[in-house]
Amino acid sequence: MSSLKPMNSFEPLETVLMGGLVGSAIVESVRLRVYDLLETPHTAQEVSVLVGLDLIATRALLQLLVCQGLIDCACDRYVNTPLATEYLVSSSPFYQGPAIELQQTSYDYVTSNLPELLKNPGKVRCQIRHKFASGKAIQGVAQHAMRGSLQDAVEFIAALPGFADMQQMCDVGGNHGRYSMALLDRNPALSAQLFDLPNVVEAFNRTKPDMVYSDRLTAFPFDLKTDDLPTNHYDLVLVSHVLQIFRDTLDETIHRIATSVAPGGWFVSHHMNADGGAPADTKAAMGFMYHVMAKVDHFIAQDDIEQPLRRLGFETFLTGSTGPGSINLVLAARKR
Ligand SMILES: C[S@@+](CC[C@H](N)C(=O)[O-])C[C@H]1O[C@@H](n2cnc3c(N)ncnc32)[C@H](O)[C@@H]1O
Incomplete structure (x- = not known):
């Protein structure tokens, strides 16, 4: 032997x-x-x-x-x-401490509940209403975006035809509001309305970092499952890293959001890219985590968003990639 x-x-x-x-x-x-x-x-x-x-x-x-x-x-x-x-230095504008801790809570949860989650996945879904609602979670989500995906997405949106003439934008599931703030920086004529769950909006209003934006950025409590946005109203509607939560009702959710885009305005989705250049093992690990935690695929195929928008009369589709390893897709569609 x-x-x-x-x-x-x-x-x-x-x-x-x-x-x-x-x-x-x-x-x-x-x-x-x-x-x-x-x-x-x-x-x-x-x-x-x-x-x-x-x-x-x-x-x-x-x-x-x-x-x-x-x-x-x-x-x-x-x-x-x-x-x-x-x-990793706390005074750096790109400090990832809160983001790493937020990620770690997910890893710890999966690790300690793996036997149960493999048999009965999706347990975290019901907790989504609370997950993003603390000041620390908001800080973590914001700092995660600062790894590069926010900067790339803002660059992409600022280059959309007509951006300089936009006046009203809406940030659905906007959480920390940093996407809106960065876009307000790029267009002084723009005002933003942020919509998120009531407890998140409460936390946002407590932690809103910069009063410079107070008269141009307003947050409203809102539930994308049940509430409607103003119809044909916004020059730009941004939905960043939110649609994956609504995989089971994707068409209906896209419809609910897209009706708020004014004719000639843009719908922009920013989400994890099923066809992007991220390494296969990163995608597999993330896919595994989200499947067992939330029973959904975090990566969304371009067609799954593009097709419902085409049916709603959107045209002129533009795409870009964002973030380290082009892990995300930013997809813009213009309403006729
Ligand atoms: C992953 S975070 C994305 C935050 C930000 N847009 C970004 O890209 O960094 C998802 C956001 O969707 C919000 N959300 C989840 N369910 C929602 C619902 N039913 N209605 C409105 N917002 C919701 C969460 O509260 C959270 O702020």
Whole structure:
């Protein structure tokens, strides 16, 4: 028996299985604000004292972070790499702490309930009304968008024919309102109305970051399942990362939103792209998470949005990709 040798290396599996542990260590180091400290070089001893950790554990953690390309070590002193400086330092405009914690709550939920979720998926769906309603969740969703998809989507929308003449826009499921704010920055004549669930609007009004927008951006409590928007009213209607929640009633939901676009105005959907360039393993992991959590496919095929809009008389379809690895599609359609 002991002379038997396997034909295949176990190494690829080992790496994947260790990945969860490495992810948790990174999340914890963000929570502990290790990267705020390592904007200037520090020894392991200094980090252990200032963060309040055991010295041996600190050395092991720092070594792990070096191997992940998050910090460098020279002459026994550790310092952030540009990657950590940009995304993991709390004063950076692209800080991902709240977004990482929000993501981690989903991973933890799936991990601890996996046996049950594989037999009975979709349990998180009923919690969607509360998931996005805290100040911290709003901050997390906003910071996630700042990884690049918001900037790309805003660039795409600002280049739509007629953007400079737009006056009224609507942000359905707008949550943190950053898409609206970025578009208001690009067009001083534009005003925005944000619609979201009542508890989200309450949280939004508590955390609205900049009073500069107060007279041009108004949030309204709204339920896309039951409430109607004003008919033929907006020059631009944006629905970003919301339609996946309504996969079972996609045509009806698109119809409900699209009736609010004024003739000549644009409907813009921003969503995860089923045909995009994201690596297959990323797509499979995300697909797995959303299927077991919410029993829906987070990725939406272009045709599933385009066809209902064509039936409603929309024409001139334009598309772009957004975000790291072009993981999202932004699709614009103009009402006749
Ligand atoms: C993933 S977030 C997207 C936030 C933002 N649009 C973005 O792209 O970053 C989904 C948003 O849809 C909202 N939402 C979910 N169900 C809704 C409903 N029935 N009516 C209105 N908004 C809803 C959530 O509250 C949340 O703000």
